[in-house]
Amino acid sequence: xxxxxxxxxxxxxxxxxxxxxxxxxxxxxxxxxxxxxxxxxxxxxxxxxxxxxxxxxxxxxxxxxxxxxxxxxxxxxxxxxxxxxxxxxxxxxxxxxxxxxxxxxxxxxxxxxxxxxxxxxxxxxxxxxxxxxxxxxxxxxxxxxxxxxxxxxxxxxxxxxxxxxxxxxxxxxxxxxxxxxxxxxxxxxxxxxxxxxxxxxxxxxxxxxxxxxxxxxxxxxxxxxxxxxxxxxxxxxxxxxxxxxxxxxxxxxxxxxxxxxxxxxxxxxxxxxxxxxxxxxxxxxxxxxxxx
Amino acid sequence: xxxxxxxxxxxxxxxxxxxxxxxxxxxxxxxxxxxxxxxxxxxxxxxxxxxxxxxxxxxxxxxxxxxxxxxxxxxxxxxxxxxxxxxxxxxxxxxxxxxxxxxxxxxxxxxxxxxxxxxxxxxxxxxxxxxxxxxxxxxxxxxxxxxxxxxxxxxxxxxxxxxxxxxxxxxxxxxxxxxxxxxxxxxxxxxxxxxxxxxxxxxxxxxxxxxxxxxxxxxxxxxxxxxxxxxxxxxxxxxxxxxxxxxxxxxxxxxxxxxxxxxxxxxxxxxxxxxxxxxxxxxxxxxxxxxxxxxxxxxxxxxxxxxxxxxxxxxxxxxxxxxxxxxxxxxxxxxxxxxxxxxxxxxxxxxxxxxxxxxxxxxxxxxxxxxxxxxxxxxxxxxxxxxxxxxxxxx
Numbered sequence: 001x002x003x004x005x006x007x008x009x010x011x012x013x014x015x016x017x018x019x020x021x022x023x024x025x026x027x028x029x030x031x032x033x034x035x036x037x038x039x040x041x042x043x044x045x046x047x048x049x050x051x052x053x054x055x056x057x058x059x060x061x062x063x064x065x066x067x068x069x070x071x072x073x074x075x076x077x078x079x080x081x082x083x084x085x086x087x088x089x090x091x092x093x094x095x096x097x098x099x100x101x102x103x104x105x106x107x108x109x110x111x112x113x114x115x116x117x118x119x120x121x122x123x124x125x126x127x128x129x130x131x132x133x134x135x136x137x138x139x140x141x142x143x144x145x146x147x148x149x150x151x152x153x154x155x156x157x158x159x160x161x162x163x164x165x166x167x168x169x170x171x172x173x174x175x176x177x178x179x180x181x182x183x184x185x186x187x188x189x190x191x192x193x194x195x196x197x198x199x200x201x202x203x204x205x206x207x208x209x210x211x212x213x214x215x216x217x218x219x220x221x222x223x224x225x226x227x228x229x230x231x232x233x234x235x236x237x238x239x240x241x242x243x244x245x246x247x248x249x250x251x252x253x254x255x256x257x258x259x260x261x262x263x264x265x266x267x268x269x270x271x272x273x274x275x276x277x278x279x280x281x282x283x284x285x286x287x288x289x290x291x292x
Numbered sequence: 293x294x295x296x297x298x299x300x301x302x303x304x305x306x307x308x309x310x311x312x313x314x315x316x317x318x319x320x321x322x323x324x325x326x327x328x329x330x331x332x333x334x335x336x337x338x339x340x341x342x343x344x345x346x347x348x349x350x351x352x353x354x355x356x357x358x359x360x361x362x363x364x365x366x367x368x369x370x371x372x373x374x375x376x377x378x379x380x381x382x383x384x385x386x387x388x389x390x391x392x393x394x395x396x397x398x399x400x401x402x403x404x405x406x407x408x409x410x411x412x413x414x415x416x417x418x419x420x421x422x423x424x425x426x427x428x429x430x431x432x433x434x435x436x437x438x439x440x441x442x443x444x445x446x447x448x449x450x451x452x453x454x455x456x457x458x459x460x461x462x463x464x465x466x467x468x469x470x471x472x473x474x475x476x477x478x479x480x481x482x483x484x485x486x487x488x489x490x491x492x493x494x495x496x497x498x499x500x501x502x503x504x505x506x507x508x509x510x511x512x513x514x515x516x517x518x519x520x521x522x523x524x525x526x527x528x529x530x531x532x533x534x535x536x537x538x539x540x541x542x543x544x545x546x547x548x549x550x551x552x553x554x555x556x557x558x559x560x561x562x563x564x565x566x567x568x569x570x571x572x573x574x575x576x577x578x579x580x581x582x583x584x585x586x587x588x589x590x591x592x593x594x595x596x597x598x599x600x601x602x603x604x605x606x607x608x609x610x611x612x613x614x615x616x617x618x619x620x621x622x623x624x625x626x627x628x629x630x631x632x633x634x635x636x637x638x639x640x641x642x643x644x645x646x647x648x649x650x651x652x653x654x655x656x657x658x659x660x661x662x663x664x665x666x667x668x669x670x671x672x673x674x675x676x677x678x679x680x681x682x683x684x685x686x687x
Contacts, residue, residue, distance in 0.1 A: 010507070107336070115599060116335065116340035118341055118530045118533070120561055120562060127541060137542050139541045211506070211507070212534065217338050217504075222506055256514075257513060257514055261500045261510070262472055262500055
């Protein structure tokens with residue numbers, strides 16, 4: 001029983017990270033229908049930028065992290081204005097391939113600038129100091145990262161659902177022409193969405209780095225799992241992304257612990273296939289209707 | 293017309309003979325001024341840390357040789373290809389190195405799975421292949437004339453460390469954390485072999501991970517649940533550090549044994565305090581353990597490529613891949629051919645290089661290394677705790 005709960009704790013912590021990655025993917029997909037394959041690498045880049053501020057320039061933690069979030073948001077906006085918007089006549093698939101190119105370029109740049117060796121990302125919370133609830137152990141860092149992840153998810157939800165900017169983002173995503181006719185500055189809204197997604201990716205990267213250690217490829221697994229979580233939860237549902245992350249994290253961890261480590265990812269993806277067969281729009285996605 | 297026909301015949305004959313004569317006179321990858329060496333290592337992907345260190349070490353060592361004028365007037369040029377630790381890319385790179393780049397020899401190739409995938413092609417191409425990073429897959433493999441290996445046996449490493457733990461560290465129950473590929477499985481087999489030959493030790497569990505896994509918390513719980521008092525790590529540096537941290541988080545602090553590929557001092561930074569008291573092995577004198585030649589070589593490598601400061605062990609391992617070949621070139625003389633280099637390699641007996649120690653090859657022996665020593669991590673430094681332990685050669 002203790003092991004079951006411990007597996008669940010580990011799975012939920014991993015699932016929170018998957019959910020955070022999934023949120024950024026969903027945010028962009030909802031507004032532009034573009035699947036951003038560079039999302040994970042932008043997160044890794046932001047973590048390396050924060051690492052430089054923290055270790056080389058010896059900035060305090062909060063300014064360093066805030067600056068890297070801003071830098072990632074700026075990169076997201078710049079990518080929209082200088083690459084995606086000029087390529088707006090390209091097919092959707094073409095634009096997705098452009099993000100794949102960005103992913104490769106960002107990853108190559110990270111390796112070139114910071115090298116391929118693994119680094120320890122300094123974090124104010126300890127990975128060794130733990131809290132015990134009975135025999136179940138949670139580290140201070142896991143607890144803190146999960147709390148920050150949940151806080152970011154809640155803030156994003158409030159932004160999108162409860163503010164005028166969020167309303168504009170939803171309007172643009174639902175009917176671009178109607179939104180433009182109503183005077184919503186769609187270009188700025190798209191740019192804002194890319195910026196927000198960039199910052200979300202950065203947050204995911206910075207929260208992942210202390211756990212997985214800092215390497216140019218640290219976001220490879222979280223991105224794939226985050227993408228799967230987004231599909232599982234529903235590509236247009238932000239709560240779905242979070243729930244998808246947790247389901248995936250839990251399924252992986254429990255299956256690994258009690259059945260097989262070798263097939264844990266296979267099992268998690270089997271769940272996704274089954275879910276999509278029964279509910280093609282994902283766990284919390286809306287059913288897609290088309291008027292004829 | 294009558295004059296033209298014999299002239300044409302002569303020209304045709306000369307045209308056919310010239311390439312054949314050149315082929316006789318000059319080996320692939322060797323010109324009067326240059327020797328071209330190729331290698332495929334992971335320069336990107338989850339184990340790029342290994343590839344950049346080893347590849348950088350090979351490159352820096354050959355630059356150092358070139359600084360001294362090369363060997364018999366020829367300088368070395370290295371063609372490095374990135375395989376991302378991905379077997380199909382390793383095979384493609386090997387083909388490219390042999391067929392397009394025309395290298396004289398392939399040096400290294402990181403990853404047992406990559407080596408396994410590329411071995412048939414490289415063996416059939418008859419390219420000289422020095423030290424792919426796998427050992428046990430060659431036992432019983434034929435046509436190894438151009439293959440020379442100075443990489444330790446994972447099977448025997450697993451056995452030696454397990455036996456040592458049983459005899460000296462009071463290990464009773466051992467579990468293994470391993471990478472789910474031929475590399476990790478080889479070490480897992482070694483530990484089981486050790487359990488079978490040592491007295492009083494029991495194999496109680498195993499937990500695998502995939503090389504791309506970012507989360508190994510479930511593996512830590514599984515290892516704790518196994519009741520092991522000793523855990524063997526057959527992993528990449530990142531995964532090794534992650535599992536040690538996760539186990540420490542659970543308050544699970546078994547005796548730790550680690551494969552020699554985790555020998556880089558970076559482990560003290562990645563795993564922190566938890567890396568102290570880890571037992572591992574070494575196949576060459578580790579930097580800082582009192583061997584002046586190795587320390588001097590490391591300083592030279594870092595002078596040539598300062599980035600190698602971040603992975604000193606891997607850089608030195610890269611030197612062990614290449615230096616027997618450089619010595620063979622010295623012995624083969626100015627008029628070098630592949631056959632002469634092979635013959636020269638086969639004359640190495642207990643040969644010590646700048647980093648390599650006790651390399652022995654022969655016409656019937658292409659496994660150049662058959663000894664390891666146990667080392668212990670202590671206060672950010674490795675300390676030798678046994679003398680060299682030999683194991684039987686297999687090929």
